[in-house]
Amino acid sequence: MTSFHYETILSTLEDGGVRIISLNRPGSLNAMNRALIDDVARAFNDANACDATKAIVFTGEGRAFCAGDDRKEHVHPETEAEAHDLVEAIQEATRAITFGAKPVVGAIHGWAVGGGFEWAINCDFPIWSEDARAFFPEIRLGVFVTGAVTSLLPALVGLQKARELLFLGEQHDASALHAMGLAWRVVPANSLRSEAMAVAQQLAGLPQKAMMRMKRALNTSAVNDIERALRFETEATVAGFLAPETTRRLLAFE
Template sequence: MTDFKYETVLSEIVEDGVRCITLNRPDRLNAMNRGLIDDVARAFEDANADQKTRAIIFTGAGKAFCAGDDRREHVHPTCEEEARDLVLAIQRSTYAIVLNHKPVVGAINGWAVGGGFEWAINCDFPIWGESARGFFPEVSLNLFVTGGVSSLLPVLVGLNTAREMLFLGERYDATQLQAMGVAWKTVSDPELMGTARSTARRLADLPPLSVRAMKRVLNATALTDLRRAMDLETEATIAGFMDPETTRRLKDF
């Protein structure tokens, strides 16, 4: 049953100990508006506080995981205060996914673009369907990545490949992403949710104390600069929002 209610996200226990958090704007390819950004943070915070939840699946309804910023509903910040409020809201979701203690299995279907690609990378066990695709358009839009990606991505793929992904905005399929180390596993589209559920089931059956400790310690040792990276990302993204060139590029995207 669904025991947490949100406008743009579904959150339900799908079997004992396993919760599925689903982006639920399929008509917009689960593109990010402010409501979705806030709901993702709340859904993960609530799931982490829920004693019945021991593992979390993160996926998107319909044809895409998350197609990035919703161009139709984009509200460009008009001042630094508005920009900071928006960017901190985006970063809040990453804190709830990465720096909380429940393991997160990603079931990445269809497009994962920009902030959606960040959420996919935030997952502990990202499983990509074979038709899924991902890329970062931010630099071409005079913006910057968030989600701790400036720290996470070099750890996963190495600095040279991270530069390629972030500067050049190349588009990658699931097979490429697995070879690079971004995807943990790649499976056929029909197998995606079954594989995610069986993985989450294995995690939920492990002792919670050791699972929490393992996630905490791995992140603390492998991502030593994550919080600093997110602070720097925040300032760089705010500066991008305040540059008039960004508005022009967003309109043309």
């Protein structure tokens, strides 16, 4: 097995060319700090550049996939430059997942909140555990979503349902996400990893160049301009971070 080494990520190449990329901050439910954000981008870029990697399983250690922003380690950007640097780092992780050559099977369990929900949506084949729940808290905090979800969500669930998810920020369980089209499959918690591995192994056995071209073609043509969405999200999120009301709401949020 071939492994890359990161501060907050486990990345291991299993037999058959399936690489498991796992968020590894279980004590904080894999909440996003800057190290995790940067490591996700690095781990996917490394995996996509690795000839031995044929398919990727994206998951999290412990009790959750990713519980969103780490409030205990959150450092609110004080300048436009700081805010832009942080948001662009988040968007770079999405580019690595979405535009990367290798197909990504999500194995989502526990909580997938905010940016964690975005990463689950970025997966090509998101498999959700029956115990999983997800929501977007951003609008109630006065900030904005990232991860190209302003383009991906309407394409996946329709414009009206996307409005509901993003504006109202209500929690949804895996069965509701499956009905919407955000969960490709829903499986029992004890079989999540094995189900994800089985799909990844099937993908790893396909002709690689044809699969890479198919992923690129689908993500380029089936979804409205992802890069334009990423740029708009970055501008909107930076503006939100710099608003005094956002600071107050973020400090009050638990």
